[in-house]
Structures are given as C-alpha cells and as structure tokens.
Amino acid sequence: DTGVSQDPRHKITKRGQNVTFRCDPISEHNRLYWYRQTLGQGPEFLTYFQNEAQLEKSRLLSDRFSAERPKGSFSTLEIQRTEQGDSAMYLCASSTSPGRVTGNTIYFGEGSWLTVV
C-alpha cells in the first residue's frame, strides 16, 4: 500500500495523559498536513510541513499540541495533557508542491481516532 499511513488507528486515553500519533506520507510527497475532524463536521486544518519545515500552524493548535517532521519523511503529532475536547479524528495528508494542472490535490490517510475519557 503506497497511500498515507497513520498509526495508531484508535486510541483511548484518560484525561491528562499524553498521546502521540504517527504519519507516513506518500513517499514522493514533500508536503504533509495535519487536520482534525469532529463528528458532523468537515476536517479543519491544524498544521503544514514543507519537507522538515513547519510553515504554518492554525490557531486551533494550542500549546498542548506539537508536531514534528524531523527528516522530512514521517511526522508525529503529540497532544499533552489531553482534554475531553481533544476527542476527534486526527487526519494526516500529503501532497506534492502545487502546480497549475494538479493544483493542490491532497491525499488523506485513514485517520487516528482519539477518545479522551
């Protein structure tokens, strides 16, 4: 499978614990994104990497959230001191640099479901 891979797919944690999600993008894609999706809503942008550089962070990304992409390949998203409001699906996506023909077609992984109890 050469799509975007996310791990774990499901995580149940107690409030106050830290959790980390991993994403492996499509191999030739230099751009990597994290989105968050809650029930009944569309995905919302969290952050974006071009290679190893984190170029944009949404104001949705509080200080408890940190994302890294140390070698420009896989990425991790860590949530510290989880709160019940963090319960959501965390989606990773990747793409190449946009072009006139391809635009910015972004491919998503299957998501990592987080439940904070």
Next chain:
Amino acid sequence: QKEVEQDPGPLSVPEGAIVSLNCTYSNSAFQYFMWYRQYSRKGPELLMYTYSSGNKEDGRFTAQVDKSSKYISLFIRDSQPSDSATYLCAMSKDSGAGSYQLTFGKGTKLSVIP
C-alpha cells in the same frame, strides 16, 4: 457566515437515481475545488478535482464549478448502494498561505437504497 456552506442532509435516494450535491462559498479567492468521499470512520478519499470554472466528468461522476455564483456541484449518475457515504466539498486558493490549506464543507450524508 462560514466560508463554505454545505447542506449536511441526510439525503436518501433509490438505487439508480441521479444525485446532486452542492456547496456554496463566500471567498472569491478560491480557485481549486475538490470533492471527497468519506465512508464511516475512514479518511476522506479524493473523488474529483477542478481548477476554476467549468465541468469535469469521470465515469458516473460530474463536477461543476460556477465561480460567478460561487456554487459547486457534484452529480452522481446511476447511483449505487456502494455510493452511500458522506461527500465533502473542499476548496483552496491559488497562491500564498491559502494555497496549501483546504477549507471543507460539513459534508452531506448520502444513502442509496437498493
């Protein structure tokens, strides 16, 4: 007002029907328009991508963009039960910060009844 509006449905149609899904948007800077299909508890799957105005067809799916009305549509012909899913519209800008950030609608939940 949200930048992208999409009726969440649910929409229920009989098998074989033509389905029409649509979104409206308020930001004229959007240039790229996409439709994603999302099955329950799965990630969004890219279905169609369109740049600027016009139509694009791929098998049973047709995407239309009317930038003058800020309105996009997805038509599904000969709908099948396997088309039952949530359909998300998404759009992005041509350049600058918005070129890498997709703005999504809420999604329309479609059920195709055999």
